[in-house]
Amino acid sequence: MSGKAEHSLGQAVMFRSKDFLKWSDNAMEYLLRKSPVAGSVDFITKDFFNWATRNSLYFLHFGIMCCALEMAVASAPRFDQQRFGIIPRSSPRQCDVLLVNGPVTKKLKPALRRLYDQMPEPKWVMAMGECAISGGPFYNSYSVVPGVDQFIPVDIYIPGCPARPEALIDGFLKLQKLIKKNKKGLLTGR
Numbered sequence: 001m002s003g004k005a006e007h008s009l010g011q012a013v014m015f016r017s018k019d020f021l022k023w024s025d026n027a028m029e030y031l032l033r034k035s036p037v038a039g040s041v042d043f044i045t046k047d048f049f050n051w052a053t054r055n056s057l058y059f060l061h062f063g064i065m066c067c068a069l070e071m072a073v074a075s076a077p078r079f080d081q082q083r084f085g086i087i088p089r090s091s092p093r094q095c096d097v098l099l100v101n102g103p104v105t106k107k108l109k110p111a112l113r114r115l116y117d118q119m120p121e122p123k124w125v126m127a128m129g130e131c132a133i134s135g136g137p138f139y140n141s142y143s144v145v146p147g148v149d150q151f152i153p154v155d156i157y158i159p160g161c162p163a164r165p166e167a168l169i170d171g172f173l174k175l176q177k178l179i180k181k182n183k184k185g186l187l188t189g190r
């Protein structure tokens, strides 16, 4: 056995189970992507996966001020946004959508960016209400960021002060249309 091969074997033996799972995951994904059947798999599964994704949007509810009350009401029986597959969650690692409302201060900005970074791909961001869109009534305050899109890419803007629950649900429906329009295969990215 050559020195190089012995070295690789040594590395493989020294894997912790967590590292091994990550390595084998990457290897499988690489082989699948390079495989000639990748295009066919995407052709068969693309529509289904896209349908499932857009109809089960788990959102991280990042509400800071008055708009947060409208966001909560959207989940109550009168508006019942869950009927569209729109479900609130509290962990960024379980979410597809970051929903931000209220004025984001400069002090809070790094924490919000970190939450966004912790969300798995594919992910989307919605800015709800004037504060999240542009800083709202606090747009020229020394401590407020004039819009979430200053440091996170925003896909959907929902105007209003406050934005009503109907407007929030309409924003989610627009996001569903956007996801449908940008349909891509998981393996080939086309």
Ligand code: SF4
Pocket: 065, 066, 067, 068, 101, 102, 103, 129, 130, 131, 132, 136, 137, 160, 161, 162, 163
């Ligand atoms: S947009 Fe208006 S209602 Fe919403 S958090 Fe800002 S001040 Fe409150």
